[in-house]
Amino acid sequence: MIIRYKKAFEKIAMGLLSFMPAEKDLKVLQQTIKQYESNENWQLFLWKDEEDIIGLIGVIFEDESSITIHHISVNPSHRHQGVGKSMVQAVKGLYPNRTMKSNDLIVNFLSKCNDGVRVDK
Numbered sequence: 001m002i003i004r005y006k007k008a009f010e011k012i013a014m015g016l017l018s019f020m021p022a023e024k025d026l027k028v029l030q031q032t033i034k035q036y037e038s039n040e041n042w043q044l045f046l047w048k049d050e051e052d053i054i055g056l057i058g059v060i061f062e063d064e065s066s067i068t069i070h071h072i073s074v075n076p077s078h079r080h081q082g083v084g085k086s087m088v089q090a091v092k093g094l095y096p097n098r099t100m101k102s103n104d105l106i107v108n109f110l111s112k113c114n115d116g117v118r119v120d121k
Contacts, residue, residue, distance in 0.1 A: 002045050002090040002091070002094070003046050003047075009053065013044060014030075016073045019076065020073050023071075036058060041061045042059075043059050043061070045091065047086065049078070054074060055073060056071065056073050056087075057071065057073075057090075067095055068101040069091070072106050088100070
């Protein structure tokens with residue numbers, strides 16, 4: 001189930017973001033979280049299974065017709081179970097009239113899990 005990020009989830013979100021290669025440094029992580037909290041065009045969503053938050057997906061609203069998936073991360077113990085693909089599908093369901101794009105870091109992942117979700121670079 002996809003849920004919108006709240007400040008109460010900050011430590012969990014930072015932990016999940018830290019699995020991304022470009023987000024290893026604490027200062028970079030803090031800047032990224034601050035960007036999601038302060039910029040209305042940046043939205044962070046968390047993925048919750050029955051009990052725990054196990055993934056996150058961050059999007060940037062580029063304009064009225066497109067969004068860019070900027071971050072996507074899944075707890076390593078839950079990888080290869082379709083969580084990332086489910087998060088992409090859930091975001092597409094929230095914004096069905098917008099074209100999804102990806103940044104350079106996740107374009108390969110999105111092309112692997114792309115079933116009916118158009119992803120432009």
